[in-house]
Amino acid sequence: MALFYPVFGSLKIIFGPFEQCLNCKKNFEENMKMMKRLSEELDSLKEDIELRISAECHAGTMQTEEVKNWLEDVQRIKSETEVIEQKAGDKKFLSGAFLGKKVEVKVVELKAFLKKGKTFLGLVKYFRYIIIGGGVAAGYAAREFDRQGLKPGELAIISKEAVAPYERPALSKGYLNPKGAARLPEFHVCVGSGGERLLPGWYKEKGIQLFLSTEIVKVNLGSRTLISAAGETFKYQTLIIATGSTVIRLTDFKIEGADAKNIFYLRELEDADELAESMKTKKNGKAVIVGGGYIGLEVGAAMRINNFDVSMIYPEPWCMPRLFTPAIAAFYESYYANKGIKIIKGTVAVGFNANPNGEVTGVKLNNGRVLEADIVVVGVGARPLTTLFKGQVEEEKGGIKTDKFFKTSMPGVYAVGDVAAFPIKLYNEVRRVEHVDHARKSAEQAVKAIKASETGKEIEEYDYLPYFYSRSFNLSWQFYGDNVGDTVLFGDNNPSSPKPKFGSFWIKDGKVVGAFLEGGTPEENKAMAKIARLQPRVENVDQLKKEGLAFASKI
Numbered sequence: 001m002a003l004f005y006p007v008f009g010s011l012k013i014i015f016g017p018f019e020q021c022l023n024c025k026k027n028f029e030e031n032m033k034m035m036k037r038l039s040e041e042l043d044s045l046k047e048d049i050e051l052r053i054s055a056e057c058h059a060g061t062m063q064t065e066e067v068k069n070w071l072e073d074v075q076r077i078k079s080e081t082e083v084i085e086q087k088a089g090d091k092k093f094l095s096g097a098f099l100g101k102k103v104e105v106k107v108v109e110l111k112a113f114l115k116k117g118k119t120f121l122g123l124v125k126y127f128r129y130i131i132i133g134g135g136v137a138a139g140y141a142a143r144e145f146d147r148q149g150l151k152p153g154e155l156a157i158i159s160k161e162a163v164a165p166y167e168r169p170a171l172s173k174g175y176l177n178p179k180g181a182a183r184l185p186e187f188h189v190c191v192g193s194g195g196e197r198l199l200p201g202w203y204k205e206k207g208i209q210l211f212l213s214t215e216i217v218k219v220n221l222g223s224r225t226l227i228s229a230a231g232e233t234f235k236y237q238t239l240i241i242a243t244g245s246t247v248i249r250l251t252d253f254k255i256e257g258a259d260a261k262n263i264f265y266l267r268e269l270e271d272a273d274e275l276a277e278s279m280k281t282k283k284n285g286k287a288v289i290v291g292g293g294y295i296g297l298e299v300g301a302a303m304r305i306n307n308f309d310v311s312m313i314y315p316e317p318w319c320m321p322r323l324f325t326p327a328i329a330a331f332y333e334s335y336y337a338n339k340g341i342k343i344i345k346g347t348v349a350v351g352f353n354a355n356p357n358g359e360v361t362g363v364k365l366n367n368g369r370v371l372e373a374d375i376v377v378v379g380v381g382a383r384p385l386t387t388l389f390k391g392q393v394e395e396e397k398g399g400i401k402t403d404k405f406f407k408t409s410m411p412g413v414y415a416v417g418d419v420a421a422f423p424i425k426l427y428n429e430v431r432r433v434e435h436v437d438h439a440r441k442s443a444e445q446a447v448k449a450i451k452a453s454e455t456g457k458e459i460e461e462y463d464y465l466p467y468f469y470s471r472s473f474n475l476s477w478q479f480y481g482d483n484v485g486d487t488v489l490f491g492d493n494n495p496s497s498p499k500p501k502f503g504s505f506w507i508k509d510g511k512v513v514g515a516f517l518e519g520g521t522p523e524e525n526k527a528m529a530k531i532a533r534l535q536p537r538v539e540n541v542d543q544l545k546k547e548g549l550a551f552a553s554k555i
């Protein structure tokens, strides 16, 4: 064997440099490919950053000195890369020897530039469309965006809540059922209007980003910037404000003991979970409902169905005073009384007693009485969440003023749902509507308007007929139109009837403007909606009272 070593040694001396040269060429070719790929990647990153800067137009954050320098340097490195590529093409086989080191250096440089550029984008999350709020309106807006045509990555929904948009009315109804209680994912939007249920996977599939458990705490509409509680920055081209409402709390009025445990409010899923949990631990206990609006009436009924000893207190002379007439209210109050609910009207809670664990034990009334309580549910109203936008958009009627397309006074910014104060064509008046039907429809209208404006098309203006419904026990009512003027009650409003069915018309300037119906079929409810929309003249009020539903059905 030893005889061969000198032969191999000589061969290595002869062919070694040639082999090295081959390796060098191979490395060079790989580095060239890498350089080309990185250079293309840098090109598209540069384009992305430039696009965001142009989309921000009024913004400032992306246009820092650092970003400007980076963009200039990218231009330089791009030219240098092109020169290397050109030389490599000219010198063919020998280029590895001449350019190898230069290519290696360029690859390192390109990698560093890419890394830096990505940090600019990483700091700011940019979307063509952003919806703040992940409630009813947000869910219906997302569906409409999809219908109108949406590219993956264009839309983000930012929500304080931890779950994808759902039908909020379920929280005071099916969610509190003693048996077969509704739970997510059953009532994600858009089941409430008979549509497809949008599960979290739907948003993923469509490339819609859901930022859940993310609260926006700062907004600068001028620079199109949103800042979250965790410090993330979001930028958009078009914004939809869908922040809804928040409950009014008794602690806001510094009512003594109002921060005791087991005093609940109901707005979000978390609230409903806490209440449902407490209903288990305080089983068959005493519940006091503070407030005689629809939340109070629905939750009061739910607590009674769950076998709680329920008392309801409210300051007004009858329940749902903003909508119900005394006659309508009398039916529900008697019906509730028949179910064993004690209603104490003309009273307010002035304080709460608690045990040493801090749990509520009693509600002090302004007349000196104290009602025993294991659970208190407060439903004394809500206010629209507009604080973040104060001074940046025009406001009216406590909400954000919009036109018939839900465009606010700030370009590129729309407001829908509970927060929007919009013109109601039918009444020639600006109003805010805190009901689910409007949340759904306003969201769809805004998205149609946004998409139409991008293609220079026009859409029909919003022509909304106010609609609101509620359900409790076996009761179910719907209201359409405007509750102004004189009223005419009709039908069977005996609370002891096995199937009560009655209604009321509101008449203004000789025309029916509002229609309420308890216990109606879908067709009958449709007829009531039609009458409120068409506003027929009333020649004879007594005749109208006699005809009742039949009057609506023949319109």
Ligand SMILES: Cc1cc2nc3c(=O)[nH]c(=O)nc-3n(C[C@H](O)[C@H](O)[C@H](O)COP(=O)(O)OP(=O)(O)OC[C@H]3O[C@@H](n4cnc5c(N)ncnc54)[C@H](O)[C@@H]3O)c2cc1C
Pocket (backbone or CB within 6 Å): 132, 133, 134, 135, 136, 137, 138, 158, 159, 160, 161, 168, 169, 170, 171, 172, 214, 215, 216, 217, 242, 243, 244, 245, 266, 267, 268, 295, 385, 388, 416, 417, 418, 419, 433, 434, 435, 436, 437, 439, 467, 468, 469, 470, 471
């Ligand atoms: C318990 C209950 C029962 C109801 N029942 C009925 C009914 O029977 N019939 C009816 O017509 N209407 C009903 N409503 C009213 C109806 O649900 C609302 O009108 C509707 O939900 C309004 O939709 P929205 O999208 O404007 O607001 P919401 O659905 O309230 O959604 C707003 C969302 O924005 C989020 N948000 C707010 N601020 C921020 C922020 N800064 N950053 C990130 N996220 C934020 C909130 O967390 C929430 O997820 C009910 C409401 C409640 C609370």
